[in-house]
Amino acid sequence: MITTPRTLVDIRGLSVSFPGANGGRPLVHGVDLFIRAGECVALVGESGSGKSLTARSLIGLAGAQALIDARQFDIDGRPALRFTDREWRSLRGTFAGLVMQDALVSLDPLRTVGAEIGEVLAHHRLVRSRGERRTRVHAVMGDVGIPYAEHRATQYAHELSGGLRQRALIASAIAAGPALVIADEPTTALDVTVQAQVLAVLAQRLAQGVGVLLISHDLAVVAGIADRVLVMHDGEVVDSGTTQSVLNNPSHPYTRQLLAAQPSAQSRGHRLSSARIVSDEPHSAPLIIREPLPPRRARSEQAVLRVDAIGKQYSRRGKHRGEVFTALQDVSFAVHGGEVVGIVGESGSGKSTCANIVLGLIAPDAGNVEFLGTRWNGPGVSERVRRELRPRLQYIPQDPLSAFDPRHSVQQLLEEALWSKALPKPALLARSVELLEQVGLDAAFLARRPSSLSGGQRQRVAIARALAPEPALIVCDEPVSALDVYVQAQVLDLLAELQARLNTALLFISHDLDVVRHLSDRVLVFKDGRIVEEGDAERVFAAPEHPYTRLLMSATPALRRVEERTPAEIPSFALERELL
Template sequence: MSNARRPAPLVDIAGLTISFPNDRGVQHAVARNVSFTISPGECVAIVGESGSGKSVTARALLNLVGGNARIEAERFLINGADARAFNASQWRRVRGGFAGLVMQDALTSLDPLRTIGKEVAEAAQIHGLARGAAALHTLATATLARVGVPDPEERARQYAQQLSGGLRQRALIAAAIAGQPRLIIADEPTTALDASVQAQVLSVLRQRRDEGAGLLLISHDLAVVAGIADRAMVMRDGVVLDSGPTQEVLNAPRHPWTRRLIAASPSASTHGYRLTRPVTAGGANLDAREPLPPRAAPDLARPVLEAHNLRKHYRTTAGGVFTALDGVSFTVNAGEVLGLVGESGSGKSTCAKIALGLLEPDDGEIHLLGAHWTGMKERARKHLRRKMQYIPQDPLSSFDPRHTVTDIIGENLRAFSGMSRRERVMDLLALVGLDVHYASRRPGQLSGGQRQRIAIARALAADPAIIICDEPVSALDVSIQAQVIDLLADLQAQTGVALLFITHDLGLVQHAADRVIILKDGRVVEQGDARAIFRNPSHSYTAELVAALPRLGFGLITSS
């Protein structure tokens, strides 16, 4: 097709710089002249970690970067018009009319006091696409059906908190496209979603792209980008390090940081290797990787945690019964990593709470190191409590914000150890790769990766036999995630501690776990060797999960 016949770009940016004046001068969120275009029917992805500048770049297209931001550009065309001269009214027409925004956390993005139908219809109402309650309701239900929401009439009358994570995310996409925008900006739309739900959300976005809408995808997940984006840009510290066709960027990355991101993606083929070591200029091949330290084989004759026929039921607000667990049994052996995989509502968190003694099952029992655990008074459990520790998904919420790192780690030492408190804290900080200066810091002064290291140090302080890891890296950027995963592998090699690793990330469980249990609707549908199960699943549900798993492809690291 000749240039004359190509549709005009929806977005045409050249020489973009975004800065925020402050007391110390000027902070550049986007620097060194970022340039890109987005055409109809095209998906452009911006890849990077927290603080890289990807989200602020996307928000600049809606003039939502903040009142004190300074945006400068050689060219800033939105739908062919010079947006540098837009007034407030023109920007309001862009938002929802020309461009729809899909945020990462649908629960906080959707108004809890308005029905889903009203949320979806808002943009159409503002931009005059439908008038009157009946017409707006019809448009909302039709749009919900279009994004694959089952029973859209009923869902339109519900509120965000009454929907599952996947349904909320689809409702948010419906709200973004109801105004028939020509451009969709999706900012981390699949982070923390289960594999099958993630695939559903991406399918909706891909359909809109195929129908002619432009799509700007913000993500730190290279596998997601590989499956949907036509072109990709890799950002770090406000600078574009790599850009071009997605296949070219991922198959032949020019910048070492891009290669590092690719290498940090866990999968079956990275099992036994570090994720954080730099790779050669030739790509993310395994020959360039450093093996993990050897660890003792799991001792199948020494079970640490045994769950027998666990059942748990809850009464629903409608008077019915919800079965969270239905006859779940599993064993974690000494030195073993057992992956517990399932979608939201599968029973993973209920299993974790029962194992930790925070919730009693309706039936069944837990044994810890051969001793009864369920049905015991906490006083009777106390002598064993230190042997089971916990690493949460969000350590910040489990830390007292008034405490220092020494206090946080020392909680376990005061309760269970007669060692010198300060010396032991210093030893544990060194063990998790932090120096002594962190001992006096408080949780609010730590990054996400540092907080997760402190949570690991706190767990290790009790000299546990098993640590329950509940989605411990799902909220972390890919390179920080890789550091934490490698750290856990190092510590396991040193201490022999067993891990119950709860996750929805199939690539991660194939990288880290020895065995895996697949949960669905509170039941175990499959269990066994992690890589064997995902290579040749025997249950249809496991096969669906594997089929939904995004892959980098292009001859790089994949999960198959």
């Protein structure tokens, strides 16, 4: 006897609007969403397309002022449009668990990770004793790949790496065994090996009959786990169907644009945002074509940065007080003028510790760092000594919204970065406008504040701010990890174009191997605080030598791409029949 899987979500014609917002038009309009037990449905699309708002409406978290309407709005077989707050609260955690993107903001900084994960068990009285709750918490932490669960459960969110925080957030969402997991960009900040663990956890839940609503801008992640895909644009679903049909035969121009903008081995040296899917013959397989980036100057023989055998250790606290954790050990490398050096590795491998030492934010316990031929760290080197060279070393953060002072306008942020130039007021304004124009913005953005900008606009301001003092080296720490595919393509193109024109060296940290391969000249692979492999980017990616590098490659989600060629390889008549 064949049984029909339980229907978890059945929504027809969903509309979500807010009084006075979007000119009175709904932010989400006409969305149909159907999820069964054991099925993964993915929502993809750019920032602001309505993905998260749609997902939050399923658990009554669209917002206090949200006006929700639909022809049908059934949650677990019950009409939910008239649910009370109490009825919504009873569903959260037990029927549906929510995994949000920013774990540091989502986790309570005043409670331990164990208390955070166990909250749903206590709130819904799902266990009888504290001991049973503790056992369940440790078990679910192990399920999501958190090592040393007993110790980690006693720590606070700020004491964990980004990857561990995200896994703790996922553990809190699945602790009560919900029938539906809503995962809003759950792997965005994770390295490929941890990402694979998280996806394995979601796949395991699917096999157990749990439904998953996955929101992601990573099409490779979607391809590997989703049964069906809905592509959202401007609040509407513009493409939908099985994962294979949507990703292999996209029907809407926007979907084709998303697929073409993905970085790959073939995209190196070309503008990602220029990518188009075309066909050179009727009924033939589609092709991706791209425009070339500007030619780059040869790298300088002179190193702007030399890192020599640096090491860093931290003393553990809590139950493991007295033990020592080695964050970095015997790390050496150089970055030459005009060179792009990529750093990859899993969470806790030492990437960020290395970046902070290079930036002079923390001191190494061993080894030396030289910047522009000047001793940068160590005995006798204070910030006063570094101050003169500080403008020549800049930083692009992962999350500019957290890095920027929210009270400052864009003009104030840029003027602050130009302090070393000592420019008069008119010249300061002119230079600020010039910087904005370099990153594709205009003078109208000067008066705006970070909270009023989109993710891509904030990242452009962060790049303009980094370029302001004309640096010799920019440290880029996951600068595109939180951006959707097309905005990521625009930002990567901008970085590549500016780097080619200004010949600024980049130290580019990312967990996205495709991004690193697309942009970098050389690659450093970090593991357990050491560099286990380094070399020319194409060589490392094409023929990795170290087992860990091969593990990273194999753990990277793969999107079955259409065939890719450069414009020179496509007959001219084919370029006239672009599908976009």
